Amino acid sequence: MTTFIPTPATQTDETIINQLFYPNISLNDLRASVRMDQVIENSQLEFSVSQALIIINDKLAVWKEEQIALGYSTIESIPGNDYGLSRKIILYYQAVYQQTKYDLLQQYRDYDSSHQGHENADAMSGRLDYCLLQVDAAITALIGTKPTRVVLI
Numbered sequence: 001m002t003t004f005i006p007t008p009a010t011q012t013d014e015t016i017i018n019q020l021f022y023p024n025i026s027l028n029d030l031r032a033s034v035r036m037d038q039v040i041e042n043s044q045l046e047f048s049v050s051q052a053l054i055i056i057n058d059k060l061a062v063w064k065e066e067q068i069a070l071g072y073s074t075i076e077s078i079p080g081n082d083y084g085l086s087r088k089i090i091l092y093y094q095a096v097y098q099q100t101k102y103d104l105l106q107q108y109r110d111y112d113s114s115h116q117g118h119e120n121a122d123a124m125s126g127r128l129d130y131c132l133l134q135v136d137a138a139i140t141a142l143i144g145t146k147p148t149r150v151v152l153i
Contacts, residue, residue, distance in 0.1 A: 016049045034101050052099035063143045094138035102131035
């Protein structure tokens, strides 16, 4: 008796070209950082990363212009604590990676309209909220503002 266990093909590393101020995004680095398996095709991942870059870069547009006015031509040139990478780059990657993950989770959430599918979608809400919280935390830390917490009473 033979058994066939399907395994996803290993995706080749591709790089998404970003604006000159920000670093490019390696799909393999993204996969490793957010523990994303190879089931997601590069073409789908490229689209989600491109959307994330638009969203994050738009949120950082004013900050970016301020940095350029201060004489920094890239995010890498901004001084900061060094953790192997610049603190600003780590926070930027965090924002882009979590925004990408959010987009992908939203896409997979749509597929099943059965009762079980709705339950799975509801269960995924916490993960989606966590991704957006991480995006906001990274952007807040990156631009150096204090986080605001609002509690509904």
